[in-house]
Amino acid sequence: MEQLKKKEVKYPYLEKPVEIYERENGHKIIFAYKKGELINISSWVKTGSVNENDENNGISHFLEHLMFKGTSKHKAGEFDRTLESKGAIVNAATWKDYTFYYVTVPKGTSDKNFKDTLELHADMMLDPVIPDNEIGEPFDLNNPNITTKRERHVVIEEIRMRKDQPWTSVYNNLNYNMYTSHPYKRDVIGNEQIISQISRDSVMNYYKTHYTPNNITTIIVGDLNPDEIIPLVTKEFDFKGRLNYINKSFPKDLPTEETKVSVKYSQINTGFLMFGYLGPEASDIKNSTILEMISIILGEGSSARLYRRLIEKAKKPVFNVVSCDFYSFRDGGNFFIQANFKPDYKNEAIELIKEQVNELIKNGITENELKKAKKKLKACFAENSETVSDIADTIGYYMTVCNNLECVEEYVETIDKITTEEIRQAAEKYLDLNHAVISVLMPEE
Amino acid sequence: MKKYNLKNSIQAAIKTNNNTPRCAVVMYVKINKEEEKTGLYYILSRLFLKGTKTRTSDEISDLLDENVIDISIDKKNDYFKFKLLCLNEDIDLGLDILRDIFENSTFDDLNKEVEKIKGEFEADLDSAKIKAQDEYYRTIYKNHPYGTGRKEILNQIDSITKEDLLKAYNEIKYNLPKNICVVSSFEHKTVLNLLEKYLGGLITKKSEDTRKIPEKLDDNIISVVEKEDANQAQIFQGWRFPSVYSEEYPVILLLNTIIGASGLSSRLFLELREKQGLAYTVRSVYEPNLLSGQFFVYIATEPKNIKTSIEGFKIEINKIMTELITDEELENAKNNAIGKRQFYTETNISEASLRGYYEFLGLGFDFEEKLKSKIKSVTKQDIINTAEKYFSQPKALCVLAPKKYLESANLI
Numbered sequence: 001m002e003q004l005k006k007k008e009v010k011y012p013y014l015e016k017p018v019e020i021y022e023r024e025n026g027h028k029i030i031f032a033y034k035k036g037e038l039i040n041i042s043s044w045v046k047t048g049s050v051n052e053n054d055e056n057n058g059i060s061h062f063l064e065h066l067m068f069k070g071t072s073k074h075k076a077g078e079f080d081r082t083l084e085s086k087g088a089i090v091n092a093a094t095w096k097d098y099t100f101y102y103v104t105v106p107k108g109t110s111d112k113n114f115k116d117t118l119e120l121h122a123d124m125m126l127d128p129v130i131p132d133n134e135i136g137e138p139f140d141l142n143n144p145n146i147t148t149k150r151e152r153h154v155v156i157e158e159i160r161m162r163k164d165q166p167w168t169s170v171y172n173n174l175n176y177n178m179y180t181s182h183p184y185k186r187d188v189i190g191n192e193q194i195i196s197q198i199s200r201d202s203v204m205n206y207y208k209t210h211y212t213p214n215n216i217t218t219i220i221v222g223d224l225n226p227d228e229i230i231p232l233v234t235k236e237f238d239f240k241g242r243l244n245y246i247n248k249s250f251p252k253d254l255p256t257e258e259t260k261v262s263v264k265y266s267q268i269n270t271g272f273l274m275f276g277y278l279g280p281e282a283s284d285i286k287n288s289t290i291l292e293m294i295s296i297i298l299g300e301g302s303s304a305r306l307y308r309r310l311i312e313k314a315k316k317p318v319f320n321v322v323s324c325d326f327y328s329f330r331d332g333g334n335f336f337i338q339a340n341f342k343p344d345y346k347n348e349a350i351e352l353i354k355e356q357v358n359e360l361i362k363n364g365i366t367e368n369e370l371k372k373a374k375k376k377l378k379a380c381f382a383e384n385s386e387t388v389s390d391i392a393d394t395i396g397y398y399m400t401v402c403n404n405l406e407c408v409e410e411y412v413e414t415i416d417k418i419t420t421e422e423i424r425q426a427a428e429k430y431l432d433l434n435h436a437v438i439s440v441l442m443p444e445e
Numbered sequence: 446m447k448k449y450n451l452k453n454s455i456q457a458a459i460k461t462n463n464n465t466p467r468c469a470v471v472m473y474v475k476i477n478k479e480e481e482k483t484g485l486y487y488i489l490s491r492l493f494l495k496g497t498k499t500r501t502s503d504e505i506s507d508l509l510d511e512n513v514i515d516i517s518i519d520k521k522n523d524y525f526k527f528k529l530l531c532l533n534e535d536i537d538l539g540l541d542i543l544r545d546i547f548e549n550s551t552f553d554d555l556n557k558e559v560e561k562i563k564g565e566f567e568a569d570l571d572s573a574k575i576k577a578q579d580e581y582y583r584t585i586y587k588n589h590p591y592g593t594g595r596k597e598i599l600n601q602i603d604s605i606t607k608e609d610l611l612k613a614y615n616e617i618k619y620n621l622p623k624n625i626c627v628v629s630s631f632e633h634k635t636v637l638n639l640l641e642k643y644l645g646g647l648i649t650k651k652s653e654d655t656r657k658i659p660e661k662l663d664d665n666i667i668s669v670v671e672k673e674d675a676n677q678a679q680i681f682q683g684w685r686f687p688s689v690y691s692e693e694y695p696v697i698l699l700l701n702t703i704i705g706a707s708g709l710s711s712r713l714f715l716e717l718r719e720k721q722g723l724a725y726t727v728r729s730v731y732e733p734n735l736l737s738g739q740f741f742v743y744i745a746t747e748p749k750n751i752k753t754s755i756e757g758f759k760i761e762i763n764k765i766m767t768e769l770i771t772d773e774e775l776e777n778a779k780n781n782a783i784g785k786r787q788f789y790t791e792t793n794i795s796e797a798s799l800r801g802y803y804e805f806l807g808l809g810f811d812f813e814e815k816l817k818s819k820i821k822s823v824t825k826q827d828i829i830n831t832a833e834k835y836f837s838q839p840k841a842l843c844v845l846a847p848k849k850y851l852e853s854a855n856l857i
Contacts, residue, residue, distance in 0.1 A: 013466055015464060035464075037787050038787055038791060068709070076719075077710070077715065077719070080708070084707050084708050084709060084710045084781050085710070085776070085777035085781055086780055086781075087783060087784010087786070089708065089785070090708060090709055091708075104788070105784070106784050106787045136722065144749070149721055149723065150722050151722065152722075153722030153723070154718055154722050154725055155725070157677070157722075157723070157724050157746060157747065160745075160747060161677055161725055161726065161745055164572075164677055165572065166571050166572065267673060269570065269571055270564070270568045272568075301509070301510040302494070302509070302510065303506040303509070303510040303511070308503070308506075311561060312502070312503075312557075317560050319564070320561070320567065320568045321564075321565060321568055340564070340568040368511065371511065372510055372511045375511065375512065375513050376513050379513035379532055382466040382467060382532065383467065386791070386792045387792060388791075444674075
């Protein structure tokens with residue numbers, strides 16, 4: 001019988017510790033107990049657009065779509081039909097550092113749905129066949145006579161959809177200009193030219209390279225007995241000796257040395273803008289947490305500085321919307337401020353945000369703001385412990401992007417120790433306006 | 446869950462879910478009268494958090510954010526929904542703020558809020574999908590408040606005065622029916638004491654719904670929105686369907702599941718996305734409402750596919766109207782619809798919202814269990830009968846796309 005290494009992690013707001021099992025081949029299995037009728041099964045793969053280049057950008061996401069196109073045992077559509085007929089929610093997502101596949105389903109009498117779901121999920125993860133007729137022939141985008149459209153056309157429609165979303169458009173432009181050489185520079189979904197031409201062989205090779213035991217973490221959350229289910233997971237996830245792949249690492253990008261501004265135009269009536277800054281690696285939990293706190297203080301909720309000062313108390317109605325966010329990536333995430341504004345006030349909008357950032361760097365934050373940010377982060381963790389899918393997502397993120405789950409044990413303590421001065425210093429380090437990239441989308445003249 | 450009458454006659458349904466760190470309180474206030482000016486109720490819902498006789502707008506937002514208390518007021522077609530979600534330790538403060546905004550709102554910031562709403566709506570309407578959806582609702586509910594979108598509100602918003610708001614506010618405070626649902630880890634007795642303490646001063650009244658029923662569509666209607674730089678056409682096609690009170694409600698839920706609401710295995714998804722590769726997003730939506738429901742199919746697709754997509758809708762709708770579904774499809778749809786309902790009660794806030802909504806409808810907080818049983822008893826013949834009955838009625842079609850594609854699809 002296979003020997004598994006077992007660890008336990010105390011997870012805030014869950015009744016029992018989370019159990020981590022590591023197999024000899026490197027495949028990791030996590031179990032989190034959550035009372036209730038719903039269970040979640042997910043597998044997180046350590047690959048996303050970070051492992052792509054200019055020739056195959058979008059392949060991770062395209063593969064994610066094609067993983068649903070059947071296996072040797074189950075034809076295309078059977079997986080979705082079987083699981084959805086049990087009331088399951090089935091989907092997947094691709095991001096810079098990871099791709100994950102999940103099923104949330106009522107567990108059924110005697111856990112029957114769990115067993116059936118596990119079999120289908122493991123089969124999909126280990127034996128996708130990607131039939132030619134499902135992926136569709138490569139084609140010329142300029143040829144108007146294409147009649148047979150398959151999954152590559154679906155992905156191209158997704159690309160088109162994103163082009164019509166102003167926020168996505170302005171973020172992609174920001175992201176492209178923020179990174180210089182790191183693969184994070186590219187949009188996860190790729191572009192129409194690549195997707196229209198990419199071959200099945202390239203997709204299969206990519207799958208074989210990256211979907212290896214050491215790159216996959218399978219997470220089970222629900223009211224289940226780990227002694228019964230872990231052997232089932234190891235049995236279903238039979239990698240048949242598949243070789244492991246050691247992920248390449250990429251040097252962290254340096255921030256721009258002077259403020260970089262890029263302006264694009266579209267048929268819109270308002271202006272959109274984003275300020276972006278490179279942030280710390282995801283494994284730097286302390287600085288990542290500090291940037292999350294800055295995001296709360298500056299831009300989350302109606303008491304946040306930007307909303308209150310630039311909208312509620314504004315002398316002139318420049319802004320319609322203003323907020324912040326922090327995206328955490330393995331090799332360095334990004335912090336950004338986003339705003340929608342009246343187009344006549346473009347320069348003022350940029351200057352007003354700069355003023356707020358400078359003020360934060362110069363004067364720091366108040367004790368009250370610190371207290372608010374701390375409580376909000378803890379409450380978010382409580383919120384993310386309410387559903388089986390949110391628990392799985394949080395575990396998947398830590399296991400895949402930060403490479404460990406142990407940090408959640410100290411998460412609350414880490415938050416409690418952060419001081420106002422540390423926040424000011426982090427603002428000075430990460431939010432220096434000379435290192436800012438600004439992306440603007442304006443109405444066409 | 447158990448139902449109690451507070452001393453003020455407001456009914457409160459209470460449920461204890463042990464070991465949950467956040468408590469949820471939901472209060473529904475029924476809209477029984479049409480708003481006197483377009484957008485009045487929406488602005489009212491926005492101004493509830495903008496100051497009371499005892500707390501300024503800033504003080505309220507500071508208290509909420511510092512304590513991570515989520516209070517929101519949603520204005521829907523048939524009700525206002527007051528929602529409170531907070532950590533258990535903050536329940537007293539949360540309820541006190543809820544009481545305060547309900548009893549003492551001043552609506553002093555009208556002009557500022559109007560400017561903010563205008564800006565936010567302008568920004569929203571830069572999204573092709575929102576622009577098309579707004580147009581669709583205006584078309585399917587022509588001349589009825591259910592069809593009020595951002596564009597109408599923008600046109601009318603400047604005519605709304607503080608007096609209008611105060612009048613509508615008093616109506617909500619004193620004359621409209623209310624009910625409360627609480628799901629938390631607290632014992633029922635504790636919750637009851639809290640509700641009496643903080644919300645015992647509210648007044649509820651049973652009153653007749655005087656709103657007009659939306660007129661039926663006499664004929665098919667087509668509306669278009671030209672957007673020259675759209676990468677995708679946005680297509681909404683809909684029919685008027687019965688309200689939530691209809692005996693056919695469970696049948697329509699299944700019809701929706703089969704046509705386009707069941708995720709990756711619905712008919713529209715399989716046909717228009719998986720087989721024809723026309724779209725990333727294609728689905729159907731049923732919105733029941735109290736006075737009249739509507740059912741629409743939606744696709745976002747390359748503009749040159751407009752005709753093919755509308756033809757695809759036609760084929761699928763005709764099929765469900767004329768061919769009995771198989772036993773297997775019916776069984777799968779039932780299991781899908783019933784199984785998915787587990788998600789609606791997974792968290793305290795989702796359960797309070799759902800069960801409170803059933804109480805609001807007068808169907809009882811335990812309607813969820815009855816609904817599951819009704820879904821189980823739907824037959825293949827029920828599906829085809831209901832499909833035939835409603836899909837044979839006039840429909841509304843709304844398409845957003847560049848002009849030349851609207852022309853080549855013969856829409857203009």
